[in-house]
Amino acid sequence: MNATPFLRIEKVSHRFEDAHPVWALREVSLTASEGEFVALVGPSGCGKSTLLRIVAGLIRPAKGQVWVEGNPLSGPRPDVGMVFQHANLMPWRTVIANVRLPLEIMGIPRAEADARAREFIHLVGLVKFENAYPHQLSGGMQQRVALARALVHNPRLLLLDEPFAALDALTRERMNLELLRIWHYRQTALMVTHSIPEAVFIADRVLVMTPRPGHIAGEVKITLPRPRTLDMMAWPEFGQLAQHVRDMVSQTQNGGD
Ligand SMILES: Nc1ncnc2c1ncn2[C@@H]1O[C@H](COP(=O)(O)OP(=O)(O)OP(=O)(O)O)[C@@H](O)[C@H]1O
Ligand SMILES: [Mg+2]
Numbered sequence: 001m002n003a004t005p006f007l008r009i010e011k012v013s014h015r016f017e018d019a020h021p022v023w024a025l026r027e028v029s030l031t032a033s034e035g036e037f038v039a040l041v042g043p044s045g046c047g048k049s050t051l052l053r054i055v056a057g058l059i060r061p062a063k064g065q066v067w068v069e070g071n072p073l074s075g076p077r078p079d080v081g082m083v084f085q086h087a088n089l090m091p092w093r094t095v096i097a098n099v100r101l102p103l104e105i106m107g108i109p110r111a112e113a114d115a116r117a118r119e120f121i122h123l124v125g126l127v128k129f130e131n132a133y134p135h136q137l138s139g140g141m142q143q144r145v146a147l148a149r150a151l152v153h154n155p156r157l158l159l160l161d162e163p164f165a166a167l168d169a170l171t172r173e174r175m176n177l178e179l180l181r182i183w184h185y186r187q188t189a190l191m192v193t194h195s196i197p198e199a200v201f202i203a204d205r206v207l208v209m210t211p212r213p214g215h216i217a218g219e220v221k222i223t224l225p226r227p228r229t230l231d232m233m234a235w236p237e238f239g240q241l242a243q244h245v246r247d248m249v250s251q252t253q254n255g256g257d
Contacts, residue, residue, distance in 0.1 A: 004070045005031035006188040007055070007157065012064035013213070014050055024050045026213035027064070037189045039199035041249060042209025048192040049085055051214070052159045055190060056082050068157065078106065081155035081187075083163040087142035089134040095121060095145050096130045102153040120148035123182055124175075139166040144175070151182055158183070160191035164198070173230060176201055180228055196249070200241045201228060208248040217252045220244050 007030075014025045024047040032038045042048055053059045055066055057076040066073040081102070089098045096117050103113035121130055124144040134142055143166050150158065163179075164172045176198060183189060193199050199206045206220045222241055224232055232238055 006034040006036070006069060007032040007190070008067040009051075009055065010065050010067065012051070012054060012061045012066065014047070014054065014059065014061045014063075023213040025054075025061070026215045028209075028215050029064075030207060030216055032188050032190065034188055035186065036205070037183065037191070037203045039203035039206045040190060040192045040209060041194065041196060041199050041206060041245065042214055043211050043249075043253060044194075046209045046212050046214035048209065048214065049161050052082070052161050052190065052192060055157075056080055056159055077157075078102075078153075079156040080159060081150035081153065081157070082159040083143070083146045083150045083161060085161040085165070085192075087134070087139070087146040089142055089145055089149075091134050094131050094133055095126060095137070098134070098145055099148045099152055101149060106153060117148070117152055120152045121145075123151075123178060124148045125178075140168070140171060143167065147175075147179070154186075156187055158187040158189040158191075160189065162192050162194060165194065172198070177228075177230065180226075196242050196245050197233060197238075200224075200238060200245065201233060206241075206245050208245060208252060210252045218248050220248065 009028055009030045011027045011029055012025055013023065013027055015021055015023045028051060040048055050059065054061050057073050068077065096114060099120055100113040100117035103116060118130065121127060124147055126141060126144055129137060129141065143163060147163055164175050167175060180202060191202065200222055203222050205222060208217045209215065210217045220241060224237065
């Protein structure tokens with residue numbers, strides 16, 4: 001791996017200070033090189049969303065440091081695209097107005113912003129819903145709008161928190177393929193998912209987290225070639241990799257940590 005990884009998370013621990021203080025993360029360290037797709041799996045409540053928010057610059061970790069291209073992260077960056085676990089769309093804005101928001105913030109002229117937003121609305125299969133409001137969409141459709149919004153400004157770092165959890169199995173497979181097509185090795189990506197096959201299908205590396213306070217228990221390098229195709233899911237190698245991840249997950253849950 002490169003001497004200066006695109007993303008370096010160094011011994012990040014976090015504790016939420018409220019009525020029931022809880023350590024959510026314990027000394028999480030990981031790196032991702034430029035253009036690498038890293039998937040993160042781990043049990044509910046182990047701190048995955050917290051970790052993504054820290055990397056997005058939305059939460060300052062209690063301990064440790066995040067580095068992007070060798071510089072310490074001090075807050076949100078414009079070159080990051082994030083899909084939250086819940087779509088987080090602006091309810092008073094139409095689909096197209098939600099998707100073009102990052103471009104508006106960057107000061108891109110309206111006509112250009114709309115054209116680019118339309119391109120991404122097309123990619124996520126929502127052409128007919130460009131002028132709909134979020135409450136008129138299903139949960140899965142809202143999540144697709146969120147994905148379009150995360151990608152529209154061509155971010156260098158993509159943070160995805162269970163982006164496809166609300167989708168049916170068939171749409172999910174299609175979105176997995178679409179995501180890989182849109183991503184096309186361009187962004188460094190960190191994706192949380194509860195689906196082991198999805199993690200293996202999409203990522204270059206799958207990291208397994210322990211229960212709370214979460215830390216990285218191990219990783220599985222995904223040796224499948226790219227571009228990935230759905231038929232690879234039937235390959236023996238795919239099954240072996242998924243089993244390897246599954247074993248690691250069950251070890252951490254049996255107190256193997
Ligand atoms: N804003 C907050 N205030 C207080 N505690 C929080 C906050 N956000 C998360 N936590 C706590 O931190 C821990 C980790 O939460 P987090 O949402 O990061 O888990 P997760 O791994 O994303 O879980 P899931 O898979 O269910 O989405 C949990 O115990 C949760 O209760
Ligand atoms: Mg979460």
